[in-house]
Amino acid sequence: LAVLTRRTAAEEVDAQRRVAPVAAKAAAIRVLVVDDNQDGARMLADALDTRGYQTRVAHDGPEALAIAARFDPSIAFLDIGLPVMDGYELAARLRELPALRDIRLIAITGYGQPADRRKARASGFHDLLVKPVDFDAIDRAVATVDRV
Numbered sequence: 001l002a003v004l005t006r007r008t009a010a011e012e013v014d015a016q017r018r019v020a021p022v023a024a025k026a027a028a029i030r031v032l033v034v035d036d037n038q039d040g041a042r043m044l045a046d047a048l049d050t051r052g053y054q055t056r057v058a059h060d061g062p063e064a065l066a067i068a069a070r071f072d073p074s075i076a077f078l079d080i081g082l083p084v085m086d087g088y089e090l091a092a093r094l095r096e097l098p099a100l101r102d103i104r105l106i107a108i109t110g111y112g113q114p115a116d117r118r119k120a121r122a123s124g125f126h127d128l129l130v131k132p133v134d135f136d137a138i139d140r141a142v143a144t145v146d147r148v
Contacts, residue, residue, distance in 0.1 A: 029145050030054045032073035034064040036082050061085035065093055072099050074145045080109040088123040095124055106141045108133060
């Protein structure tokens, strides 16, 4: 599954115009992307990189925990269907790290029914994005980060 939908050239130019004024703030925001789909994770990280955010990528829970402990992300996009530990467990483990108690967590999944959204909220996620995720949803999720 692709993580992001494609934009037309005009849509991308318009989006870049909207996010350009926040470039200075973006440089201070650290984003962790966790997805076992390596291409999807890299695509999301690349999209965030082009907007000026600092990104790191992990492909499972243990790798994400090790990176997060050093990187101190402000926001994390977590795939729910991860190997080793699912996104729900990873969210809980990230929140156990003292420096990450206030991390903004965004679930990324192929399931977006009301029950899935309730479970994500109950597990500490701030939002749930359904794959394939579009750039505007990513921009809105990161724009809510106020911890820099």
